[in-house]
Amino acid sequence: MTEHALAFLASVVAGAFGALVGIGGGLVIVPVLTVAFGVPIKSAIAASLIGVIATSTTAAVPYLRSGLADRRLGLVLLVATAGGGVLGGLTATLLDGRALSALFGFVLMAVAIQMVRSADPRPPEQAAADEGAGILSNYLEPTTGRTVAYRARRVPAASATSVVAGAVSGLLGVGGGVINVPTMSLLMRVPIRVATTTSTYMLGATAAASAVIYYARDALDPLLAAPVALGMLIGARGGANVAGRVSVRALRLAFVVVALVFAVQMFARVVQR
């Protein structure tokens, strides 16, 4: 009972932290479960994927209702991320736990470095909607009440990147938003608001593509997934509610430190056994 209560509390904190720094709870909860609770990494990844589905499924509803999530664009990229998710899930069930720990350590370090580099980001240049090829769309900007037209460009290149996002999600139990959002925002020149909401809409199906593989191969422990999913969901909602009242810059800095500590711990697990 105690371990389930602790896993639930840790997931609430991870979900809130992930929502506040904008990386999702998976990147936090997998190392917490693995390093602090001694859970096998494949079980931690599988439980995290269930948490990702829960968070995405719940968060996507208001984005769909408001029209901020671009379903057409999302479905185009989902073909790639779902394919990547299947590949990632199948590969993860074949890989040794130490290889997954090493991969997770590298991804944590990469995200931490990226977070330091983008501490003061400039808004990406948005392409004119009335020229060139791509997926034409628009949305109602809630802060101004104006309709913003945009054209999602470089669809083939973005689809290729999305395969990688899906594979990383399936391999490591993270949402894939850390790749999806920059892909849509920087590569396709989609407005950041549409990129983040569309990514949230995509994450559920992407994570489901690999979660079903973990489940079918008996690598998913429902008794671990239950507290993790519920905790991540509650934490993500709480984090989103207090996002305006806390210093996101300080939290990002805290994440960089925590991510580097966890990365070292993950690498240590590779050489320990």
Place this chain on the structure above:
Amino acid sequence: MSTPNGTLAKVPAGVASRAPVPSRWTERVLTVGSLVSGGCFLVALILIFVGRPPDAAAPLDAGAIGRAMVELRPWGWATAGVLSLIVTPSLGLVVTALEYRFERRVAVLALLVLCILAAGLVLALAR
């Protein structure tokens, strides 16, 4: 070509000028799915906290899952929550395909994603 709900650039003009495609049914499916799974997880956690034994059974045995739920065993409720959550995005895609039935290209994309999810399950079971 710009419409209130956007459109694929190569969609014919007649299709592009169609009214926005409402996502009401997809929203409902996602809401019901997350409520059902969240409820199952909550029951599982309460059962664990009141001291019910957290034993497990075969994950693909529907009968065992049902029996465990009736016997108020945490594993049964947690498994039901996991399965309903995994199924929810797929059901959302089915409904999305129906909502976009007049915009065939988008409907086909939704069904293609569904096929990829099904292929993943088949590959996972074929060991």
